[in-house]
Amino acid sequence: RLRGASTLTQQLARTLLLKKEDSLQRKLLEAVLAVRISALLSRSDILSRYMNVVPHARNMYGFDDPARYYFGARVQDLTLAEAALLAGIPQSPTKFDLVKNSVEETYLDEKGEEQVHLVVPMNSEIVVRRNFILDQMAAGGTPLTGDAFSAEDFAAAKAETVVLAAQRSTEWKLPQFVHQVRRELVRRLCGEDAETCPVLERGGLEIVSTIDLELQVI
Numbered sequence: 001r002l003r004g005a006s007t008l009t010q011q012l013a014r015t016l017l018l019k020k021e022d023s024l025q026r027k028l029l030e031a032v033l034a035v036r037i038s039a040l041l042s043r044s045d046i047l048s049r050y051m052n053v054v055p056h057a058r059n060m061y062g063f064d065d066p067a068r069y070y071f072g073a074r075v076q077d078l079t080l081a082e083a084a085l086l087a088g089i090p091q092s093p094t095k096f097d098l099v100k101n102s103v104e105e106t107y108l109d110e111k112g113e114e115q116v117h118l119v120v121p122m123n124s125e126i127v128v129r130r131n132f133i134l135d136q137m138a139a140g141g142t143p144l145t146g147d148a149f150s151a152e153d154f155a156a157a158k159a160e161t162v163v164l165a166a167q168r169s170t171e172w173k174l175p176q177f178v179h180q181v182r183r184e185l186v187r188r189l190c191g192e193d194a195e196t197c198p199v200l201e202r203g204g205l206e207i208v209s210t211i212d213l214e215l216q217v218i
Contacts, residue, residue, distance in 0.1 A: 007034060008046065008047065008050055009034040009037050009038055009046055009050075010030050010031060010033075010034040011050065011054075012034075012037065012046060012049055012050045012053070013029075013030050013033035013034045013037060014026075014030050015050075015053050015054070016049075016053060043143075043144075044144065047144070051063050054090045055090060055093050055198070055201045055202065056086070056089050056090065056093050057089065057093040057094060057096065057097035057098070057099075057100070057201075058097065058099075059201070059203045063075045063086055066086055066089070067082070067086065069165075069167075070082075070086070070098050070099075070164055070165065071164070071165050072165030072166070073165075079157070079160065080134070080149060080153060080154070080156075080157040081130065081134070081156075081157035081158070081160035081162075082160075082162075084130045084133045084134050084137070084157065085098070085126065085127070085130040085162060087133055088126060088129040088130050088132075088133055089126065091129070093201050094182075094186065094197065094200075094201065095125070095126075096125070096126040096129070098120055098126065098162070098164060099118065099164065099167060101120050101121075101124045101125070101126055102118035102119060102120045102162075102164055103118070103119060103120075103121060104116050104117070104118060104119075105117060105118075105119045117163055117164065117166070118163070118164040118167065119161060119162060119163050119164070120162035120164070122161070122162075127162060130158075130162075131158045134154050134157050134158050135154075135158075137149070137154065138151060138154040173213060174211060174213075174216070177209070177211055181207060181209055182200065185197070185200050185205075185207070186200060
């Protein structure tokens with residue numbers, strides 16, 4: 001397989017050091033570099049470096065920007081549930097974009113006035129993935145956190161509702177058109193059935209579209 005089935009260290013090697021192409025030569029180089037990285041860096045150092053470069057949705061990288069964008073918090077201030085949620089996004093950043101997966105819900109603020117916020121449904125794929133990650137942690141897959149969390153902590157995290165912070169207004173003048181262009185780019189660059197597209201997520205592309213804003217205004 002030229003895609004997938006990579007260890008975290010291989011993913012770090014691919015992200016930092018290699019041309020982004022799917023070939024047997026690239027896969028072999030990735031494996032060799034991963035061995036070298038493992039020999040030079042500790043497990044914690046590898047994880048730290050990976051967490052600073054891993055792509056998230058909306059052209060964000062690392063974990064601090066997504067933490068601020070989605071939850072209005074620094075990464076060290078996230079709840080257990082929020083951290084597990086962000087950990088699940090890099091598998092498919094476009095598919096698991098929290099805003100894209102959210103719905104509007106009304107609520108009453110402290111003054112009793114009706115407000116609207118974005119909530120990610122509990123049955124959405126990304127929340128299901130969050131709960132899977134929490135189950136893996138509860139089963140002992142937490143070498144770096146040890147016994148910092150109890151069974152009650154994990155249960156509470158799985159029950160936590162995903163409420164997003166107020167979103168910054170988009171800079172796009174025609175957001176629906178932009179989303180349609182992105183869907184077309186994913187299809188053209190990464191194939192009909194691609195759930196995410198690293199070439200597009202990295203950014204830096206110049207896209208010439210059919211929209212003429214001046215004519216659109218007229």
